[in-house]
Amino acid sequence: MRALIDAIIAKDNPSVVGLDPKPALIPPILLNSARTVRDVAEAYFAFNIAIIDAVYDIVPAVKPQIAMYEALGPAGLDVYVRTNEYAQTRGLYVLGDIKRGDIGSTAAAYAAHIEGTPSINGVGSTDVWHEDAVTVNPYLGSDGILPFVQAANNSNKDIFVLVKTSNPSSNELQDLRVDGFAHTVATQVAELVEQWGENSRANKYGYSRVGAVVGATHPVLGAQLRTLMPHTFFLVPGYGAQGGTADDLAGLFDENGLGALINSSRGIIGAWKHTDEAETIRTELQALNLVATSARQAALAMKNDIARVRA
Ligand SMILES: O=c1ccn([C@@H]2O[C@H](COP(=O)(O)O)[C@@H](O)[C@H]2O)c(=O)[nH]1
Numbered sequence: 001m002r003a004l005i006d007a008i009i010a011k012d013n014p015s016v017v018g019l020d021p022k023p024a025l026i027p028p029i030l031l032n033s034a035r036t037v038r039d040v041a042e043a044y045f046a047f048n049i050a051i052i053d054a055v056y057d058i059v060p061a062v063k064p065q066i067a068m069y070e071a072l073g074p075a076g077l078d079v080y081v082r083t084n085e086y087a088q089t090r091g092l093y094v095l096g097d098i099k100r101g102d103i104g105s106t107a108a109a110y111a112a113h114i115e116g117t118p119s120i121n122g123v124g125s126t127d128v129w130h131e132d133a134v135t136v137n138p139y140l141g142s143d144g145i146l147p148f149v150q151a152a153n154n155s156n157k158d159i160f161v162l163v164k165t166s167n168p169s170s171n172e173l174q175d176l177r178v179d180g181f182a183h184t185v186a187t188q189v190a191e192l193v194e195q196w197g198e199n200s201r202a203n204k205y206g207y208s209r210v211g212a213v214v215g216a217t218h219p220v221l222g223a224q225l226r227t228l229m230p231h232t233f234f235l236v237p238g239y240g241a242q243g244g245t246a247d248d249l250a251g252l253f254d255e256n257g258l259g260a261l262i263n264s265s266r267g268i269i270g271a272w273k274h275t276d277e278a279e280t281i282r283t284e285l286q287a288l289n290l291v292a293t294s295a296r297q298a299a300l301a302m303k304n305d306i307a308r309v310r311a
Pocket residue numbers: 018020065097164165166167213214215237238239240241242263264265266267
């Protein structure tokens with residue numbers, strides 16, 4: 001987690017821009033001439049580049065949501081990878097929201113996302129995905145997670161395990177009482193996350209390579225999880241479009257104002273839609289400029305909003 005925390009401190013900003021493109025978030029003029037799925041994917045790429053160029057000097061990280069790219073098939077995945085690569089060249093930490101999890105042998109294959117492709121016949125391992133961290137799903141238990149932990153240790157990268165998600169029905173499973181009512185499923189996973197990270201805390205910040213996803217939409221539980229997980233950095237979705245506010249974030253930071261990275265996707269990349277100029281776009285260049293200036297403004301507003309509640 002050291003690279004992420006260094007970047008947060010350097011930019012004095014614990015927020016991440018979610019790169020979740022979809023047709024409804026792209027100015028129509030950028031899609032007008034698209035005739036193939038690849039054309040749509042290339043429009044996503046141009047949109048992403050405009051946003052990255054607009055925010056790279058004020059935010060530490062981006063979080064591309066792979067689902068948006070997978071929806072376009074191979075052309076979309078190609079754009080996912082090129083977006084990641086471009087963001088890294090701009091000095092951004094790339095957190096791939098891929099939410100993988102499976103039995104151990106399959107999880108080991110998914111872990112190539114951060115460890116690189118397998119070496120075969122002298123063909124060395126290659127970092128094809130250009131991610132500095134990925135999100136993982138703990139539903140299968142330790143054998144689904146440990147291959148990712150090992151891959152993170154081997155490659156000096158990070159993972160974020162779903163602990164308490166931001167969506168309304170997260171309570172159906174995550175709030176169930178277990179262990180003689182001493183725990184909920186979420187707090188049980190929280191304990192496991194601390195254990196999974198035990199061997200990777202030896203950095204100046206004391207946070208391990210194993211982070212947790214904790215939704216901004218559960219502020220009371222979020223503050224309890226901060227206490228339960230002192231060595232675990234939080235990725236916090238749910239701010240903005242899902243209703244989470246800065247006040248909901250206060251309990252998620254540690255006493256140094258670190259410990260949490262707050263995500264906003266639609267709130268930043270869709271900010272252009274809420275401007276007066278959105279109605280008057282005439283050219284692709286105008287559209288990309290409006291996307292860029294609105295995203296930057298929204299990212300700065302988010303930074304200032306969070307600064308109010310950061311210790
Ligand atoms: O609990 C979770 C885990 C992941 N997400 C993802 O974060 C973004 C949120 O987008 P917004 O537009 O800011 O609502 C999206 O990629 C989700 O898949 C989450 O929301 N909650």
